[in-house]
Amino acid sequence: MELTILMPCLNEVETIATCIHKARDFLHRTNIDGEVLVADNGSVDGSAELAFAAGARVVRIAHKGYGNALIGGISAAQGRFVIMADADDSYDFSQLGAFVESLRNGNMMVVGNRFRGGIRSGAMPLLHRYVGNPLLSFAGRLFFSSGIGDFHCGLRGVDRAAALQLGLQAPGMEFASEMIVKATLAGWRLAEVPTVLSRAGRSRAPHLRSWHDGWRHLSFLLMMSPRWLMLYPGAFLIVIGVITQIAIARGPIFVAGVGFDIHTMLYAGGAVILGIQLILFSLLARTIGVLKNVLPMSQPLVRFLRAFTLERGILLGVILGACGFGLAAYSIMSWAQVRLAALDPAVVMRVAIPSVTLMVAGAEIIFSSFLLRFIDVRAPGACDP
Secondary structure, three states, rough: OOOOEEEEOOOOOOOOOHHHHHHHHHHHHHOOOEEEEEEEEOOOOOHHHHHHOOOEEEEEOOOOOOHHHHHHHHOOOOOOOEEOOOOOOOOOOOOHHHHHHHHHOOEEEEEHHHHHHEEEEEEEEOOHHHHHHHHHHHHHHHHHOOOOOOOOOOOOOEEEEHHOOOOOOOOOOHHHHHHHHHHHHHHOOOOOOOOOOOOOOOOOOOOOOOHHHHHHHHHHHHHHHHHHHHHHHHHHHHHHHHHHHHHHHHHOEEEOOOOEOOHHHHHHHHHHHHHHHHHHHHHHHHHHHHHOOOOOOHHHHHHHHHHOOOOHHHHHHHHHHHHHHHHHHHHHHHHOOOOOOOOOOOHHHHHHHHHHHHHHHHHHHHHHHHHHHOOOOOOOOOOOO
């Protein structure tokens, strides 16, 4: 069988039959060997029975959630390709030709783009149209270098065999982002098709919860990109903190008449320490992601793991710690020279703050080196870089 037209369904009694009739008409009109599959997610309004009567094959999905319904539907599909869309009649199942042709041409995923195809009046809330979808889609393109312009279009097609290899597992609405992110990271050929979004044909409230589901999308994108969540912010904090400490080391500095002294230097030291923690966390998260088969092994990570051995990490930590202890020793000697009398904080803190920063940074690197070695993805049974 070439094509499965998949519809996730939860209480869509008003529109499910219309969607099925359009999909069956498309298969008949184009002479495509296919099926209409409804993944029922616990409907209590007779949707499943109506879908079966309309000529669809119905599978029951026990676990609730948009993602669970589609994962179960893709697993149960019999077609080589699977084209999926909501069963609320917001997408036209009779106009799937461009998706089929794109899949036949070798694209492993084809995603609709509602901003290019057209959004009819009342089809999408203004908050989603001008804020939510554009911002989340921009974040997806930025974080993962994906060319997809509409990350959350519900009309999309995939090569079923390839999709089963992605390890899709998001249970809720964030499944839409997971598909594109994991396909991009896997190096799939992706394509877009302009798609018209119409007003949903149902009278009940939508299942989508704007702020809740928007946050789930954003948090998923961030968790799948340790670089943007932790690595880049950490590097920024280190650069700003180091520059600030060096600038104040000799004395207070003034910018536009505002003075910055040891208090600013203290915050800069905290920024450096936090920055180092974030970079180490990003490396740990990336490595754990590979072990869990959530993130692919990348060449930069391979090169880093080859270069950053346990011994080199310990050596780097010891060097930084030794520099910190050296500054601490200098402070103690200065204190001894005045017979342990009180010192001017404005002077001594210019040495004490960098000293503490270096010692803490060295300790963090040493212990993180052991942790990285403990979860080494090159260990037997783990992914081979």
